[in-house]
Amino acid sequence: MHKLQDKVVLVTGGSSGIGLASAQLFQAQGAQLAVTGRDPQTLEQANDALGGKALVIRSDAGRLDAIDDMMAQVRARYGRLDVLFINAGVARPAPIELTSEEAFDEQMGVNLKGVFFTIQKALPLFADNGGSIIVTTSITNQLGSPNFSVYGAAKAGLRSLVKSLALELVGRGIRVNAVSPGPIATPMFDRLGLPPELAAAKKQAIADKSPSRRFGTAHEVAKAALFLACDDSSYLVGEEIVIDGGMSLL
Numbered sequence: 536m537h538k539l540q541d542k543v544v545l546v547t548g549g550s551s552g553i554g555l556a557s558a559q560l561f562q563a564q565g566a567q568l569a570v571t572g573r574d575p576q577t578l579e580q581a582n583d584a585l586g587g588k589a590l591v592i593r594s595d596a597g598r599l600d601a602i603d604d605m606m607a608q609v610r611a612r613y614g615r616l617d618v619l620f621i622n623a624g625v626a627r628p629a630p631i632e633l634t635s636e637e638a639f640d641e642q643m644g645v646n647l648k649g650v651f652f653t654i655q656k657a658l659p660l661f662a663d664n665g666g667s668i669i670v671t672t673s674i675t676n677q678l679g680s681p682n683f684s685v686y687g688a689a690k691a692g693l694r695s696l697v698k699s700l701a702l703e704l705v706g707r708g709i710r711v712n713a714v715s716p717g718p719i720a721t722p723m724f725d726r727l728g729l730p731p732e733l734a735a736a737k738k739q740a741i742a743d744k745s746p747s748r749r750f751g752t753a754h755e756v757a758k759a760a761l762f763l764a765c766d767d768s769s770y771l772v773g774e775e776i777v778i779d780g781g782m783s784l785l
């Protein structure tokens with residue numbers, strides 16, 4: 536028996552990296568999927584990677600009207616939701632002097648505000664016997680990370696959100712938990728806009744600093760997300776699983 540047999544699962548930011556690896560693992564475990572992202576080309580690739588069987592939605596995770604529309608599409612296709620993996624996230628690292636209000640608002644909007652309202656707007660889709668909500672945070676929510684102050688603050692807010700909403704929703708049989716990745720090899724690092732040589736040097740420095748001497752893989756995070764999505768974690772409430780090769784222990 537598959538771990539998510541016939542469960543309806545929505546993965547935001549499911550078109551790339553951790554979200555796509557999770558969507559593929561969930562699908563292999565019997566889930567019926569909806570995935571989101573913004574970039575049409577990446578969404579097309581995700582559609583292919585998921586064998587054309589998933590509901591692929593172009594949606595901005597930071598906009599409330601887009602979240603409403605996303606939920607309407609999930610309802611129209613599947614009629615309900617069993618698992619919600621809120622994974623879409625954006626990082627725009629910069630020193631404080633160079634951080635614009637627009638960059639601040641985007642990171643807070645997608646990484647914190649959008650998560651809160653995605654949970655709020657998903658609730659009517661959860662059946663009476665509950666379900667599982669998983670949020671992707673980051674180890675920057677407990678470490679000081681120069682140039683990632685806004686991103687880290689949004690992810691720290693998420694950590695708090697997960698605990699409080701876990702207590703609000705556990706009575707309805709909905710478990711809320713988080714995965715907290717350390718450095719994971721995904722396209723995210725390449726989107727930071729660093730020149731290729733600097734990006735390679737930064738990646739090497741991060742790998743050298745890690746107790747595990749490497750980046751994690753998206754699949755390693757996906758396995759933790761699957762654990763939180765399915766009944767194997769039936770007594771886990773408001774927890775955050777850190778997947779970082781030991782980085783945050785330093």
Ligand SMILES: NC(=O)c1ccc[n+]([C@@H]2O[C@H](COP(=O)([O-])OP(=O)(O)OC[C@H]3O[C@@H](n4cnc5c(N)ncnc54)[C@H](OP(=O)(O)O)[C@@H]3O)[C@@H](O)[C@H]2O)c1
Pocket residue numbers: 547548549550551552553554571572573574575577578594595596597622623624625626645671672673674715716717718719720721722723724726
């Ligand atoms: N990689 C790491 O080292 C690391 C470490 C800690 C935490 N994380 C977290 O892990 C999550 C997944 O990141 P990843 O590493 O897998 O990066 P990724 O490969 O860049 O994937 C990010 C996903 O989020 C989507 N996304 C970004 N902004 C969005 C928006 N406004 N609306 C809708 N979708 C949006 C992207 O879609 P589009 O491309 O179409 O925008 C993509 O599907 C994020 O929450 C990130 O903060 C990553």
